[in-house]
Amino acid sequence: MKRTARTQNRLIQFLTSLPFHKSRRMRAAIYGELVVVIYALLIGAVLPQRYSFSVGQVSQSTIVAPTDAVDTYATQQARIAAAQQVSPRYDVNPAIEQSAVSILERLFVTTQTVLSDKSLTMAERLLTLKASAPPGVDGSVFTTLLQATPLEFNELSGDSIRIVQTVLGGPFSASDMKNAAMMIDQQLVTLDVNIKDRMAIAKLLLAVVKPNLVYDPVLTQQARLNAERNVPDVWINRGDVILRRGQLVTPATLSQMKDLKMLKNEPDYAMEAGYLLFVLLLVIAIGIFIQMRRGRIAKDNLHLLLYALLLTLLIVLIRVSKTAVNAGFAPSLVDAVPFAMGSMMISLFFGTSLALLSSLLVALLASSAYGFAFAPFFVALMGSLGATMATSRVQNRGVFMRAGFLAAGINFAAIGIMHLLIPSSTSIRGVSYDLLYGVVGGLLSGIFSIGLMPYLETIFRVTTHIGLLELANPNHPLLRRLLLEAPGTYHHSLIVGNLAESAAEAIGADALICRVGAYFHDVGKMRRPAFFIENQIGGDNPHDKVAASLSYLIVTSHVSDGLAMLNEYRLPEPVTAICAQHHGTTVLWYFYNKAVEEDKHAQPDIDQFRYPGPKPQSREAAIVMICDAVEAAVRSMQKPTPPRIEAMIRKIIKDRLQDGQLDQCDITLRDLDKMTAAFMRTLQGVYHERIEYPDPEKLLAQKNR
Structure with missing residues (x-):
C-alpha cells in the first residue's frame, strides 16, 4: 500500500x-x-470491412452490406436487356422512289421509240424493250405496251408512275412487300383496262417497287441509349446479404463488394x-x-x-x-x-x-x-x-x-x-x-x-463536488485537529462557511467550494493558536509582549502555514487557492497603528504591514475574504443590531473595493449587494438578541418577602 x-x-x-x-x-x-x-x-x-476475393473463391463468412450503394453490375445488366429490346430504327430513302420512277420512264420512252421505228420487227422490238426493262419482267408486259393504242399507252404510263409514287410515297418496309401485289391491284382496279393488261402492268410495277426503308444506325443507337437511361439504378440496401458462408464468389457479388468499397484494393x-x-x-x-x-x-x-x-x-x-x-x-x-x-x-x-x-x-x-x-x-x-x-x-x-x-x-x-x-x-x-x-x-x-x-x-x-462533500465532513483529520487545537478558529470557520455558502447561492457561485474553502481557510492558525483572538479565552494577549513587526509576521504566517498543511493533506487547488487569497493584500491596521505608537518619530511603511497576497482570483475566494472579515467584525460588536450589522457589512465591502482587493475577480456591484442581503439573513439568526431571563434565586427571594 x-x-x-x-x-x-x-x-x-x-x-x-x-x-x-x-x-x-x-x-x-x-x-x-x-x-x-x-x-x-x-x-x-x-x-466497411475489407476482403480479398476473386471469382470462384468460397466465402468463409456471411457478408452483409454495411451501407446503401448502387449495384453497378445489376444496373448494367438491366440496361443491356432494355437496349436489346429496342427494335432497329429505319428511315425513308427517297432515292428508291426516284429510281423506280426513272426505270418506268425509261421503259416507256424506249417503248415509244421502238413503236415509232417501223423498220423493226416485233421480235426486235421485244428484245429492245427487254434490254431496258428491270429484271423479272416477262414478255406479257412488253406485248401489252406494244399493242396499246397511243391513248391507252399514255394512260398506262401515267397511271403506272402515279401508282409507284403512291406506294413508295410513304414508309415501305420489306415486310410490306408481301402486301405489295394487293396494294397495286387496289390501285389498278380503278383503271379502265382489261384484266389481262392489268395483270401485265401489275407485274411491271412489282418489278420496280422495292422497300424504301433503310436501317439507320444513328437512330437505333439513340433509341437504345434512351432505353438504357430510363432504367433506374438497382440499389444494394444496407443489411442485404452479399455472400453467405460457403457460397461461391461470382462476378455479380464481386462487383457488389467493389461498389460497397469492401475490397482491399478499393480505397475510398x-x-x-x-x-x-x-x-x-x-x-x-x-x-x-x-x-x-x-x-x-x-x-x-x-x-x-x-x-x-x-x-x-x-x-x-x-x-x-x-x-x-x-x-x-x-x-x-x-x-x-x-x-x-x-x-x-x-x-x-x-x-x-x-x-x-x-x-x-x-x-x-x-x-x-x-x-x-x-x-x-x-x-x-x-x-x-x-x-x-x-x-x-x-x-x-x-x-x-x-x-x-x-x-x-x-x-x-x-x-x-x-x-x-x-x-x-x-x-x-x-x-x-x-x-x-x-x-x-x-x-x-x-x-x-x-x-x-x-x-x-x-x-x-x-475537484468534484463528491470530493468536496467528503472534505466537508467534520471527521476530516485536519478539521478534527483544528477543533482540538484551535477551537475558536474552528467555530469561526463554521460560521464563515455558512455565510459563504448563503452568499454564493445568492450570486450563483459555487456554494460548496465556498463552504469547504471557508472550513480550511484558517487551519494555519493551529501553529500558534494563542496569537489569534478567537482562541484567547481570558488571560493576557501575547501580542502585548512582542513588537508590532513580529506580531505582523506571526499573524500573516498563518496563510503560508495553512498552505503547507493543506498540501500535506493533499487538499484540492480551489481550497488551497482560497486559503492563499482570503486576505488578499489587506493591511493589518491594528499592528500598523501599534507600530506607529511604538515609534512616533519614524512613520512605518504601510505596505510592510500588508498580507503578501495574492488578491482573490475567483468569486469564491472573494466571498470567503468578505465573509471572514464580516464574521470577525460582527462577533466583536457589543450590540449587533440589524442596522449596525448592515452598516458594518457595507463598510467592509466598501473598504475592500477602495483598496482594490476585488479587482482581479469577476464579481459585480450587484453581486455584492445580493451578498449583503444574504449576510443579513444568516447573521440575524446567529447574532440575534436574546431575552434576559431573571435569576431564579432572586425570584424566590422576592416571592418569600
Missing part, C-alpha cells in the same frame, strides 16, 4: 510539475491529438477525407464551447488532458464493440458500451453543460461507427443525457449507481422504442438480448465511474 501511495504521489508531482498547464501550444496539441486519436480509432470502423479517399473533416468539426465545436464557458478546463491543460482521456476511453470501447460485431457478435453489442460513464464523470469534473454537449458528440461518433445508423445514436444519447441529469446534484458517491440504474432503464426504453419504430426480422430472443445489452451498458457506467473517479481526481488534481 505504501509503495502504491508513493508511486501515485510521484505521478501527481510529475504531472503537476510539467510546464504545459497554461501553454496555448500544448492546448492546441491536445485538441489535435484528440482529432488524430478519434480518427485513427474509428476510421476502421466507419469504413472521399469517405476518409469526409470523416476526417467530420471529426475535426466536432472537436472544433467542443473546443469553442470549452473556451466560451471559461471554466477550470479552459484554464488548465491538465484538466483538458483528462477530458480528452475520458473521450478516448469511450472511443476505444466503441471500436472494441465494432471489432466484436465484425467477428460475428450482434450489432446491438454497441448498446453494452458504458456511454453514460463518460457523461457522469464529465458532469462531475467539468459541469453539466459540457457533459450534455459531450453526450451528443459521443453519440454521433458511435452512430458513425455503425454506418451512421440512428438506433446507436438514439440509445447512446438518451442514456448519457439521463445519467448527466442524475449527477447534476451530488450528495455522495452513491449517485453513480443511481445514475447507472437510471441509464440502464433509459437504455432499455430507448432500445424498445427503436424496435417498435424500425420493424426488423429480429426474434423475441434477439430483442431480449438487445434489451439486456442496454441494461448492462447502464450498470457498467455506474460501476466503472465509481472505480475510476478517485484515481482520476487524485492524479489530475480535479
